[in-house]
Amino acid sequence: MSMKEAMEKIREKHGVEIVGKHTCEDCGKEFDLARRKNTETNPSYTCPYCLIDSEDNKVRETFSVMMEKQKLIDPDRISHIPMDIRNKTFDDYMPTTDLQRKAKDIAIKFANDDIEESSLVFQGDTGIGKSHLSKCIRDSFRNRIKSVVFIDSPELMNRIKNSFGYKDSGKVQENLLRTIANADLLILDDIGAEYVKPDANGYESWAADIIFQIVNSRLGKQNIYTTNYTSKDLNKKYGMLSKRIISRMMNKAKVIKVDGDDQRLKGFD
Numbered sequence: 001m002s003m004k005e006a007m008e009k010i011r012e013k014h015g016v017e018i019v020g021k022h023t024c025e026d027c028g029k030e031f032d033l034a035r036r037k038n039t040e041t042n043p044s045y046t047c048p049y050c051l052i053d054s055e056d057n058k059v060r061e062t063f064s065v066m067m068e069k070q071k072l073i074d075p076d077r078i079s080h081i082p083m084d085i086r087n088k089t090f091d092d093y094m095p096t097t098d099l100q101r102k103a104k105d106i107a108i109k110f111a112n113d114d115i116e117e118s119s120l121v122f123q124g125d126t127g128i129g130k131s132h133l134s135k136c137i138r139d140s141f142r143n144r145i146k147s148v149v150f151i152d153s154p155e156l157m158n159r160i161k162n163s164f165g166y167k168d169s170g171k172v173q174e175n176l177l178r179t180i181a182n183a184d185l186l187i188l189d190d191i192g193a194e195y196v197k198p199d200a201n202g203y204e205s206w207a208a209d210i211i212f213q214i215v216n217s218r219l220g221k222q223n224i225y226t227t228n229y230t231s232k233d234l235n236k237k238y239g240m241l242s243k244r245i246i247s248r249m250m251n252k253a254k255v256i257k258v259d260g261d262d263q264r265l266k267g268f269d
Helices: 003-014 048-071 098-111 130-143 153-162 169-182 205-217 231-249
Strands: 016-023 030-036 119-123 148-152 185-191 222-227 253-257
Touching: 098 119, 098 130, 098 253, 119 130, 130 148, 130 185, 130 222, 148 153, 153 169, 153 185, 153 205, 169 205, 185 205, 205 231, 222 231
Parallel strands: 119 222, 119 253, 148 185, 185 222
Antiparallel strands: 016 030
């Protein structure tokens, strides 16, 4: 049976008749105009060739998205949460200063999507709860089935450096940064605490380049950045890229200065 005969049988089975020909204005191909037999309804002018192309494009786009997702690493595999805060909750955070009370209040609002800004920047000395509050926000996002990467800057740099020398080191770094870029929430902890050998000008340019790639890829997304450094310190550390790094960190961000004593040293004389 020829294709023409097969099509005629299908039309006969479904009570469809050909009432003319039409040339598609988009692709220029001619196709049959069909309608139900014994009716006065207008035939469909939808081009079957364009319809097939449209469906093919949707399939290709879906496949492309699936392939891109396969390149991503599970955010939990990247994340590195310090042992001392892994089981901490908002209830465990006991503010001792006005700034700490304010920081906790803002963190809870951010965790509940009850804040205008899309990012938070926690700034203050070590051991005063910046990571603790960030981890609690992470838990809230995870409970809502959102992907979160929580990693501190030194650990991130170490992971990238440890991949050097391997055959696929470039792909490892690319997939790592792509996963960070695609997370619903990024928590980049302890920015500035990483140490990379300075260049001839005394700047840690390699670390600065990695951090710039990250903060640039996170524009318009939800982020939490924590640091012990002032903007002046970061300028000194990262050199030429420092202004761009700080600018992107501050994009639609609320800065939260936190003070107080180092809780890790409590009881140590």
